[in-house]
Amino acid sequence: MRQPSAIEPPRGGLSVGEQALQAQTALLPYALAAFGICLPAYVWAGSHAPNAAWMSVSFVIFAIGWGAFYAVVNWLKQPQAADPRRRARVQLMGGLIWAAAIAQIAAFAQGAGPFRESLLLAALGAAVVCVVFTAPWLPSLLIVAPAALAGPLIGLFSRTESRELAQISWGAVALALALGLVVNRILRRQFALAAEREVLMAERAEQAEAARRLARSKSDLVATLGDEIRNGLTGVAHVLAAASGRGGRAAPSRAQLSAALDAANDLLSVLETTLDAETAEAGRLTVRPQPVDVVGLVRDLALLARPQAAAKGLELRVHVAPELAATSGAAVADPVRSRQVLAGLIGNAVKFTVRGRVEVRVALNEAGRLAVEIVDTGPGLTDDELAVAFEPFQRVARTSAGTTGAGLGLTLARQLARLMGGDLRAHSALGVGSCFTLELPFDRHASAGPPLEAGPAKAERRRLRVLLAEDEALNAAMLRAHLEQLGHQVVHAASGQRAIELARVCDLDLMMIDARMPGLDGHETIGALRAMDGQAALTPIVALIGGDPDEARDCLAAGADALLRKPVTVPAVARAIAEALASEPAANDRVVA
Template sequence: MPAQPDLRSSEPQRGGLSATQQALDAQTALLPYALAVFTVSLPAYVWAGSHAPNAVWMSATFAIFAAAWAAFYGAVNWLKKPEAATDLKMRGRVQIFCALIWALAVGQIAFFADGAGAAREPLLLTAVAAAVVVIFFASPWLPSLLIVGPAAAAGPLIALFAQPETRELASLSWGAIALSMALALIFNRVLRRQFEMAAERETLIADRAGMVEAARRLAQSKSDLVATLSHEIRNGLTGVAHVLAAAAGRNGRGAPSREQLSAALDAANDLISVLNTTLDSETAEAGRLSVEARPFDAVNLLRDLVLLNRPNATAKGLELALHVSDDLASAKTGAALADAHRARQILANLIGNAVKFTVRGRVEARIEQTLSGRIAIEIADTGPGLAAEEMERAFEPFLRVERTSAGTSGAGLGLSLSRQLARLMGGDLTAHSAVGVGSCFRLELPYDPEATAEREVVQAEVSTTPDPADRKALRVLIAEDDGLNAAMLRAVLEQLGHHVVHAVDGRRAFELAKAIEFDLIMIDGRMPNMDGPQTIAAIRALTGHGGQPPIIAVIGGDAEEAMDCTAAGADAVLRKPVSVGAVARAVADAISAGRSEPENRVVA
C-alpha cells in the first residue's frame, strides 16, 4: 500500500471543522453511493463476463469482487462510529484503503478481461468505466485522488496497450481517464475552496461566541464589582458619617468616644483596602498590571509582616509565630526574584486573613527553600478551615465563603488577586485545608542562591509619627490640582511639623521654585498645564539652590507614571492614598538621598 500522507492540518481548528475533515466527511458521504454504483454495475459485468471462455477464472473474479464488496461495506460501517470522527489519521487511512480495494478490483477485472477472448474489449472498456467511477468518488479529498486515481487507471490501460489491436482504443481510454482526472482535480479545487470558506466561517462563529462570552463575563464582573463596592462603600461611609455627625453635634449627643473614632478609622481603612484591591484586580483582569522582578530579602519582609500583625493577633489571644529554615537563616547570599511590593501585598493579605478568620489557636509563617530551587512561604492557621468546594470558591473573584466570612469586611478579591500576582511573578499560590482543623496557603517564588538582595523598596507601615523633638521643620512646596488630595497631604505634613506652600498646578509650582528656596518639593504626577514629569524636569533645570531640593513624586500607583517621574529627576515616589507613616518615610528618604544617590525609592 502507498505511504500515507500526514493528515495534520495547519488550518484553524477553533470552533469548527478543518478543510481536511470536511473533505473526509464529503468522501464518506459518497461511499454509500459508490457501493450502490458498483452493485448496479455488477449485472452488466456478469453478462459481459459470461461470454468469456474461462468459466473457472470468471467465478474466481466474482469471488474477489464479493470479498472487496464485503470489506468496503465493513469500512463504511466503521466510518459511521463516533471514534472515526476524532482520529483523522486513521480515518484517512481507512478511506484510502476503501478506494484502493476498488482500484484493485478494477485491476483484477482488467486482468480477467485480458484473457476473456471475444469479450476482451467490452470487459476492458467496463474496467475503464469502473476506473473513471473510482476517480470520481475519490475526488473530494486530494491525497485520496492522487493515490487512488492512478492506481485504478493502471490496470485497464496496461491491458489495452499490451495488445496491438487495442492500442487505438487504449489511446481513447487514456484520453478519457486523463480528462476524468483533470475534471476531478478541478472539482477538488472547488470543493477545497468551499471547505476553506466553511472553516473560516466556523472560526468566525467561534470567535464571535468567544467575544460574546467574554463580554458576558465582563458584564458579570462589572455587576459584581458594583454590587461589592456598593455594599462596602455604603457600610464604611455610613459608619464614618455617624461619627462625623456626632463630632459636629448634629445628633444632639456629645462628642464621639475614642472607641467610636477607632471604629470609624477602621471602617475608613477597610474601605481604602477594598478600593485598592478592587482597582488592582480590575487592572490585572485587563492585562495591564505589571510587576518588576528584582532580588529582595524575603526573610526580612516576612519578619516585618509578622511583627506588624502580632499586636492584632495578641489582641485576639492568638499566637503568631515565624519559622525560618536553617539553610535560609544561615545563608549569607541568596534572594527571592520578584516584585517586593507585590510579594508584600500577597503575604500581608494571607497573614491578615489568617489572623482575621482564626478565633483561637495560632498562626504560623514558615519560609524555606524547595528542592526545585524556589522559595516557599507558608501561612498556616488553626481557623475554621475550608472544604474543597469552598476553597475553589475562595479563589474566585467577588465570591466569599459565607460560612467563614459572615460579619467581616472585604470584596472577596484578595485571594484571586494574590494568585494572579504570584503567577505574574513566575510563582504560584496554592492552598490546602480541612474543615475544623485549619488552612495552609503556600506562596512559591523564584529564588537565586547567588543573588544579593537589594535595599527594600517597600517598608512596613508605621502606626506612630516621629517624635517632634527629633524632627526638623521643613519648608515644603506641594503641587496638587485636586483640592481634597492637597488638603490631606497638607494636613499630614503639618502634623509632622513642616511648613507647607500649595501650588494648584505644575506651572505655578515651577514659578514658586524659582522665587523661593524650599527644603522639599512634592509634585503630583498628573496635573494640568504642566504635568509631574515636566514640572520635575523644569525645576531640575534651574541653576543654584532652586534646582537642588529633594523632590517626591506623588502618583496614583501607575508603574509608567512612576518611571516617568523618576526619569525626570524625582528622588522618591509616594503612592496615593497617602498616610502619615508613608509620608514620613518618603520625606526622610528624599532628604537623606538628595541628589547624590541614583537609586530611587518607592513608598506604598
C-alpha cells in the same frame, strides 16, 4: 488572514483538510452503493469468460474488497474517527482497497477472451467513479485515483488490437482527472472561506464573552464598592456628626473614633485592592523582579500581625527550614508586591482563625523554588468553597460573615504571584484549617538587601523638603498631614505652573505632583520640571495618580521616579518616597505604591 493548515483546525473551527475529509466521508456510502450496483454487471460479464475458476476468484476478491470498504464506512461513524490524522489514513486505505479491486478486475479481463475490452472498459469506468469520489480531498485524488486508473489503462495499452481504444480511454481519463482537480480547487476555496468564517465567528464569540465578563465585573465592582462605601461612610458620618454636635448627639467616645478609623482604613484597603485587581484584569499591572529577602519580610510582617493575633488569643509562629538558612541566595520578586501578597495571606489567616495558631513556614521545595506556607487552624473550606474564594468579587458566606472586604484579595494575590513568575496554591480541610502556599523563583547566586519597610521608620531617618502640587484642598491637607507625620517639611502649590515657579526658587529634596490639575496636567508639569536647568531637574518626583493606567504611563514617560495612587496612607507615602529617592531619574518600570 493566515491560511488554515491542511489538518490542524484553526481556532474555533475546522481546517480545510478536515472539511475535505468530512465531504469525502459523506460521499463514501454512495460509493459503496455504486460498487454494489456494479457487482451484478461484473458477475454477468465475467460469467462469459472462458476461465470460470479465475472469474470466481476475482468475484471473491471483489466481494472481500466491498466488505472491507463497508467496514471502513462504519468505522468512520465511530468516536475514534474524530482524530483527523487517523481518519485520513483510514480513508486513504479504503480508497486503495478499491484501487486494488479494480486492478485485479483488469488482470482478470486479460484472460476473458472476447469480453476482454468490455471488462477493461467496465474497470476503467469504476476507476473514473473513484476519481469522482476522491475529488473533495486532494491527497486521496492524487494517490487513489491514479492507482485505480493504472490497471485498466495498462491492460488496454498492453495489446496492439486495443491501442486505438486505449488512446480514446486515455483522453477520457485525462479529462476526468482535470475535472476532478477543478472540482477539488473549487471545494478547497469554499472550505477555506468556511474556515475563515468559523475563525471570525469564534473571535466574535470571544469578544462577546469578554464584553459579558467585563459587564459582570463592572456590575460586581459597583455592587461591592457600593456596599463597602455605604457601610464604611455611614459609620464615619455618624461619628463626625456626633463630633460636630449635630442633632444633639454627645461627643463620640474613643471607641467610636477607633471604629470609625477602622472603617475608613477598611474602605481604603477595599479601594486599593479593587483598583489593583482591575488593573491586573486589564493586563496593565507591572512588577519589577529583584532579589528579595523573603525571610526577613515574613518576620517583619509576623511582628506587625502579632498584636492582632495576641488580642484573639492566637499563637503566631515563623519557621524557617534549616537548609534554607544555610543556603545562600534570594527569592527573585517584586519587593512591594511580594510584601502585599504575604501581608494579605497572613492577615487573612489571623482574621479568619478564631482559636489555635497561625504558622508561617519558609523553605525550598523540590523544584528549587522558595515556598512560603501560611497554615492556620481556622474553620477550613470545602473544595467548592476554596474555588469560590479565588473567584473575583466572591466571598465564602460561611466564613466571611461580619468581616469586611471586596472578595478580591486572593484573586489579586494569585495574579501578582504569577506575574512575578511564581504561583499561589491552597488546600484546606473543613473544620481543620487551611494552607496557602506562595511559590517564588529562587536564585542561589542572588544577594538581597534589607526588606522594604512598611512604616514611617525609614522615611523618618531624613527630614525632606517636599514640594506638594495638588489642586484639591482636602487632598492637599491630607497629604500634608501624612508628610508632616513622617517628619518632612511641605511647600504646597495649587497648580502645575505654581509648582514650576517654586521649584526654580526653592531648594527641594522631593516633589509630589498630582496627575490631574487645571492648566498643566501632571505629566506636563513633570516634563517641564525635567526640562529645567540646574539641580531642580534632578530632584526625585513622585506622581500622584488616581488609578488610570494611562496616567501612570504618561507620568513615568515624563520623568516621574515613583507612583503613589490615591487614596493614600502613611505607609504608602513612605514607600513611594523611599522608591523615588532610591530610583534613577526617569525610570520607566517603577511600581505603584
